Amino acid sequence: MKHTVSVLVQNKPGVLARTAGLFSRRGYNIESLTVGVTENEAISRMTIVVAGDDTVVEQVTKQLNKLIEVIKVSDLTKESYVDRELVLIKVTADSSNRAEIMQIVNIFRARIVDVAPKSLIIEVTGDEGKLDALISMLKQFGIKEIVRTGTLALGRGPKVIQSGKD
Amino acid sequence: MNLSGAKALMKSLECEHVDTIFGIPGGVVIPIYDELFNQEAITHYLVRHEQAAAHAADGYARATGKVGVCMATSGPGATNLVTGIATAYMDSVPLVALTGQVTTDLIGNDAFQEANITGITLPITKHSYLVHEASEIPQTIKEAFHIASTGRPGPVLVDIPKDVQTMSARFEYPKKVHLPGYQPTYEGHPGQIKRAAKAITEAHRPVIYVGGGAKISGASEEVRALAETIVAPVTMTLMGMGTLPAEHPLSLGMLGMHGTKYANYAVTESDLIIAIGARFDDRVTGKIASFAPNAKIIHIDIDPAEIGKNVRVDIPIVGDVKRVLQKLIPLLKDTHTKEWMEKVQTWKREYPLEFGETGLKPQYVVREISRLCPDAVVCTEVGQHQMWAAQYFSHRHPRNFISSGGLGTMGYGFPASIGAKIGRPDETVFDLAGDGSFTMNCQELATAVAYDVQVKVAIFNNGYLGMVRQWQELFYDRRYSQTKLSEINFVKLADAFGAHGIRVDSPSEVAPAIEEALAVPKPVIIDFRIEPEECVFPMVPAGAALNEIIDAKNGG
Ligand SMILES: Cc1ncc(C[n+]2csc(CCOP(=O)(O)OP(=O)(O)O)c2C)c(N)n1
Ligand SMILES: [Mg+2]
Helix, strand or coil, X not given: CEEEEEEEEECCCCHHHHHHHHHHHHCXXXXXXXXXXXXXXXXEEEEEEEECCHHHHHHHHXXXXXXXXXXXXXXXXXXCEEEEEEEEEEEECCCCCXXXXXXXXXXXXXXXXXXECCEEEEEEEECHHHHHHHHHHHHHHCEEEEEECCCEEEECCCCCCCCCCC | CEEEHHHHHHHHHHHCCCCEEEECCCHHHHHHHHHHHHCCCCEEEECCCHHHHHHHHHHHHHHHCCCEEEEXXXXXXXXXXXXXXXXXXXXXXXXXXXEEECCHHHCCCCCCCCCCHHHHCHHHXXXXXECCCHHHHHHHHHHHHHHHHCCXXXXXXXXXXXXXXXXXXXXXXXXXXXXXXXXXXXXCCHHHHHHHHHHHHHCCCEEEEXXXXXXXXXXXXXXXXXXXXXXCCEEECXXXXXXXXXXXXXXXXXXXXXXCHHHHHHXXXXXXXXXXXXXXXXXXXXXXXXXXXXXXXXXXECCHHHCCCCCCCCEEEECCXXXXXXXXXXXXXXXXXXXXXXXXXXXXXXXXXXXXXXXXXXXXXXXXXXXXXXXXXXXXXXXXXXXXXXXXXCCCCHHHEECCCCCXXXXXXXXXXXXXXXXXXXXXXXXXXXXXXHCCCHHHHHHHHHCCCCCEEEEEECCECHHHHHHHHHHCCCCCCCCECCCCCHHXXXXXXXXXXXXXXXXXXXXXXXXXXXXXXXXEEEEEECCCCCXXXXXXXXXXXXXXXXXXXXXX
């Protein structure tokens, strides 16, 4: 089972190494990790997707909370949340199949951001299901490269994650 | 007031009431040592290896409850601290390690004596800092001491580049720390405490299982009160020894791999384990699936991450164990432990710790030290002698047994004993040592002699890396691969350093040698030539259940 964990941290040098290091040394599997500053520039938010059962995620949460620079950890999987990822996909394309690819791109509300005689770059955002579906549709044309941002997530509704530990 | 970084560091340490530092200077910390030269509030002990600086600071901290401080130069000085920092981390010891770093413009360039020490120590520190500006020093030191000594204590490393030591900045020591991400929970949840009280009142076969957290929290009185109120037996981990005196009728001594049979039987048959400041380490639980199979578990600990880490817990209580117990004890009513206590006492009578009588037995030596110096602070190295020290010394006081439990660091005990003696100069301090372990830091004899730190080292000289040899004897068909140690003349070694050496070959010489060691006003080594192939029993083989415990009769 995958869990999406949102972590507010103090925006200080070394905090990313501390957090990522925790995962490797305790043997937890990170599927993806993204980090960027929040509305308050002294604070960054990490979105971490971890694979593991509830006990593993409980340990992950507790161990993260022990890091001095971690202000707040919440497991979004326990509530309703929105998650998005951005992917750039370079596919092999020429005049014979470009139209077909563009049709698929439109269906998925993706965008073409670069065109060359023998390739295209497609930009798409969405949740995991949508991205996987598009990628599998594009496989037949030949995918040359993929780059993904990793998952970003926010809880739904007016509630916010306060930057104070409970 | 403007001060150089080095001066600001000294002032900050003074503000933290630091009076003792263990360390060795080097290129990038010369500005700090230059400041040390000028002031009197702090005594710096020049050790002979940085590992010993960290262990001595650790021993000082464990013996006194204060924060231990060690210092080293960049690169090799800093990396030499690593084992000592890891040792402190595993046993939750408050330590501040100060390291010098190459100048900020050289960081990352593989400069001379550069090592990324904050990176290297990331997994073995509670927190660490690389200081970028002299102005950050007061705040950083304030935070470092706060973090090291509060909540679940642990080591904090502060890495200070040389140019930061010499640049000048305004000095003002902060009154408060602001750490939004660090707010340890001290008070236990009242609802959980009530549930625990109910479970305790309903239990028929409770066992109190005490770890190092009880000592750290200063909860000896509360543990005793709990045990006496509900009339339940108390077993302690290596880190918990001395929390309840060994002579107390409710004490079962140590549990786990080399615990007493009666402690391990009691845990296995218990219907309620009350875990206090303990972490269910594999050396304690044996095969985890068979650990206290019929028991509910109450787990009281200040570190929420310890709860549910190794075993399922029925009633977790996060908080400082002393405060939690103070709230819990008044809620307790009559218990139904009469039958249970009879059973436990029967086990105690039936399966006492015992040893043979041929030759010079290590267990006998420990008993004699215990008899002649019952209130001594006892440090140990790691190996068989460590287990005999835990089993056969009659531990009376919580801060008097100092041993590397979590990391199991050979070479820890001797420098730790120096730190302990400096912290508590009026008390007798012993290092119970193995012949292998002692040589890992025996260069510190120079330190002990130089500062006249009169520690007494009892070497349990079996001529082997005994604990490993024991495993080879029991589980590897007596193939003693690389465990025989070559002969050392420890009396001459003591002599060479200006300490006093005594050699003991027979039981009748034991007591006179201990008395001589106490009488000689010097650091002393007693070389006890013990039975070379004595084993530590009882023993739960690795991976076995606690009640599958073997002794000399059915194991060796
Ligand atoms: C630094 C370190 N290296 C290796 C070990 C593995 N080890 C554990 S006990 C032991 C033997 C210790 O020998 P000695 O100090 O003579 O004690 P004895 O067991 O003989 O009492 C060894 C090598 C260790 N614990 N620490
Ligand atoms: Mg030995």
